[in-house]
Amino acid sequence: METEILNEKISPQECTARLNAVGDALYVIGGKWKLRIIITLSSGTKRFNELQRAIDGISAKMLSNELKDLEINGFVRRTVHEGPPVVVEYEPTSYSDTLHDVLESLNKWGTMHREKLRKEG
Amino acid sequence: METEILNEKISPQECTARLNAVGDALYVIGGKWKLRIIITLSSGTKRFNELQRAIDGISAKMLSNELKDLEINGFVRRTVHEGPPVVVEYEPTSYSDTLHDVLESLNKWGTMHREKLRKEG
DNA sequence: GTAAGCACTTACCTTTTGTTAACTACTAAC
């Protein structure tokens, strides 16, 4: 006989699995800047200074560091167009597209939360 | 005449809106521990030491601090059952349920990413 | 030739985050 599971608490095993999965996710896309960079690139390939202007508050140092991380982890491709002038382009890879649902749900939730805070004053 | 938008890059306005929304979200649920605590509580009401045992690597100090934050932001309810012995329970609120899609997408993505890393060695 | 833009890097500093260990105060078991 099957037990109907509706609105049921998750099992300890499932809990551990989720903790591991979310831990793995946060390891590569956690922190203040990584998702913001990926979002910004999702509006199109950008150059270093364009990114810095688009992302409020990020310093050149952080942007440089985070872009290296994102490149290593396969979210971003860096292309140097030998000049002169030398132009460096950053574009999102297809792997960064796999974050679509994560970004969409965070966007929705953040919008809802912002609205809730606004109402509450 | 309407422009068909399929697989189109997002507009600068939409990009800014998303950056704001995701920024608002990360402000309250960002960091190493908050989502892990919420996930753990989603498997049922827990006491302080139960939480600490369930979440690998968290110290009593961090757990205490993060629980206070989560309570202030309405994700967790703290209930003291006057004893003896005094028992303190932490339970997820209905507001933490609004994170369902965020947690689900992060869980899926993290699982996929973990599997990808495993295959690549 | 001076200023400004590009794409960063470097050094220094502050803030945040996190660790460790000790301690409080109470209860229950041995």
Added chain:
DNA sequence: GTTAGTAGTTAACAAAAGGTAAGTGCTTAC
């Protein structure tokens, strides 16, 4: 009375993350 468990707090410290400012070497515009 000693040990262990409950639910934390506190102090001291270390590490990680992030910010600030200046500098590099190049090119183009005025």
